[in-house]
Amino acid sequence: MQIDRRLISHFDWTLFFLVLIMVGIGITTIYSANYNLATGHAGALPMRQLTWLGLGLVAMFVAISFDYHYIDRLAYPFYGLMLLLLILVVIVGHSGGGSQRWINLGFFRLQPSEPAKLAIVLIMAKYFQADEPANGYYLRNLLMPFAMVAPLIFLTLIQPDLGTAIILGIVFMSMVLMGGLRLRSFSYLVAAGLALLPVAWQFLKLYQRNRILTFLDPDRDPLGAGYHVIQSQIAVGSGRLFGKGWLHGTQNRLNFLPEQHTDFIFAVFSEEWGFVGCAVLLLLFVIMVAYCLRVVQRAKDRFGALLVFGMLSIIFWHVAINISMVTGLMPVVGVPLPMVSYGGSALASMMFAIGVIINVSMRRYVF
């Protein structure tokens, strides 16, 4: 395949650098979260995240290298592969923290629920790419996409990975709304969803129920989840205006912050960089999302617009849920902060998503 010169000149440097800055913030914070005052070392994780960045860049350039219209053909095979991997996780997966989420590939422990998020965007964009009906889609039009997405959500839920399952559901709903579901149909859907909540409750593991109950009533489990929420808030709050400075956070040293380099990385960051740092990081995310919304609006066709929207909705919901969780606005559901949290599967998936967005962005001029 030869690469059009015009494509290179339209390469989206803005998005590219935004991603690099965020991953950089992530690695420095991972370093601090694992820094041992006594030994002066931070262990292997920062270096490993740097490796995952390399892997992510490869994923990104793969996502950029071909015309995004090929995704139309790739969507179903990719979806099939994800379904297979998620089933495989249930059968041979490795467990960590009480749930089974990984497949060991030797050099890499793949967490298939991360790329599964991408699969939902791909199949939904494919399904909704045709012009929408005059009055919008009806519920019956959703049967087919729902039948495809439901197994992914179910398989994630039984791992159990509540956070990812929620993300999958929300991304699905976002795509449905953007694709053009009638508002009335949407309200039916919401009503049905609320009615199904008690059923879903039955599927949750005890510790997941406890987390939700703990959120609703923090006094319920003051020695477990409630304690983590409090320590996380103390970490964020004690950062005050300017923070305690890099490597000078104290809360994370105490090993109270659960998963301090993954889901709770924002707590470590806020303690050390304070309100100013948090505002800057949040602003970077807002710029990124707003910029991607621009790409949605300027995409040259519906398929491209839906692809970009789907990818940006993944990023948006991750950020919103993760920061709400760390600051005590939401129950603790394991959702990483995109680009910043430690984790190879998540980082590679996110960078692939950015790659797709850049792909659509740089091909908007190509006719």
Next chain:
Amino acid sequence: MTVLQINKQDGAPEIRRRANFLYGLLAIVFIGLVARLVHLQLVQGERYTFLSENNRVRLKRVAGTRGMIYDRHGELLVDSRPSFDLIFVPEDSKEPEQTLRVLASRLGRDADELLQTYADSKSRSAFDEIVLGRDIEWAAVVAVETHQLDLPGVSLRIRPRRNYVDGQTTAHILGYMGEINDRQLKNYKEQGYLLGDEIGQSGVERRWEEVLRGQHGGQQVEVDALGRRVRVLHQVSDVPGYTVHLTLDRQMQQTAFEALKGKEGTIVAIDVNSGAILALASTPAFDPNVFARGIKGNEWNALITDRLRPLSNRATQGQFPPGSTFKIVMFIAGLEEGAVDPNAQISDPGFFHFGNRNFRDWKQGGHGAVNLHYSLVISCDTYYYQLGNKLGVDKIAKWARAFGLGEKTGIALDDERGGMIPDSAWKLKRYRQPWYPGETLSVAIGQGYVTVTPLQMANMMAAVANGGKLYRPRLVSKVESLDGSNVREFAPELIRTIEMKPDTLARVHNALADVVKGGTGGMARSPLIEVAGKTGTAQVVEMKGGYVKSEQLSRFTRDHAWFVSYAPVQSPQVAIAVLVEHGGHGGEAAAPMAKKVYEKFIELQKQAADNQHVQTEGANRAD
């Protein structure tokens, strides 16, 4: 690239329109999150900074009080009493070394020792507690309390400590507690165990860990800069563990342990009609209370390097050749398989010539004319060499296994061993060699490859006594919550019924009674209770050359002494197996011990009957 027909050159107007709303949504979410950060970091920042200094919000865990263990009559065997641990959090002290020196002088302890403990724990996380002493004495508690202000970072933690009422006597049944190790921590993490927690390491404490343990409680507390509690933010009360009721009879256990004192051996007493363990003593023993207060390195080393292996439970883990006690199996197998005419007599010259070798009887010169009954009473080896030769090893193995020999009984204690009942298939597999008929002769008198555990022998005697019902030895009768609201009872469990002709049973019962009345087991005879049993003397080293008296051998090469039995002869109630390691003759070393336990049993039964009588009388008077 012309294949793709989906291109629509005017973009997506509906999506463009909807995206406009999303800028608004994005702004709202952004503002919401920033507002939260303003609240946490700017409005409440001072408060949270204060809480983060010195780790002001801490978790104090309180271990759930471990369940108690009772014997069959409700007599207490183990409980937990409060004890004080001395705790130090160096981060709460500006000068930790200085604080420790002050502490040492207040307690009259060696400062270097405390400083060393502190130095050894450098790799812990910040604000983790260092335990300076477990179960410290009352004077030290008072000293720490009164000098709190001079001792920043030093505190006391109340911890329930295990108290084993009978110490060594019940050591092997109850087991001991110890700090959770890395492997256990990995397995039990999900259940909420943390580093430094105690967990049952053997015996009932280990097997019943789950029910005994209870649930941790704790407090989320705010402390001041010196680590002292300012207020309790949240509290969860602990849940005490369940009470475990054993089938054990505490007094019989004491008698058994006393009888064994000074010897290495074991006594197992089983209720013939249910498989309930009444006594299970093993010597030498250890004191579980030493573990409860925190065992020291040298004490532990002394225990595990002791040649007499005090930690091992000889009743379930000791595998010994059964010696002549195995003749009971031979006796039954011979009759059931029709390999022997009970009335026929053989003449015993003192040896059995087989192959090109003479298999010796234990009695030089032989026993003369011997029939089946008499062969068991006087334990004639020659008779059983012949019988074994006739039966063959596979039939012997079949009957030995029917009585549960060579397989784990499945008693609810960990690390039980199975012993070994050999047969021809086993030897082919294990040594790739055929079975030699000569080897059968060793098996016939309970030597050679045969090994059993004393628990198996006691259980076998119970089955012989009750007519063939082999029960699973049962140690726990009931588990219940402290308030009695939740109860689980354990009924007797029948492993199998061994089919035997009434004639066989009558003959073996008769012979076993005569062993005590006028045979090798005479020293078990008691005026209080009629005992039936069989002695055994298991060779540890092969006798070469001439006859050597056991007393002439050195301590660790001397024979093991066995006595397996049941009583009373009419309507049996208790079966007892006694093994004395290197004790010499079974009839001399082991049989008198069984007698003591039987007499205790009768005495207790009488007492109970008297009490019953007094109560009934009282009730009658009331009428």
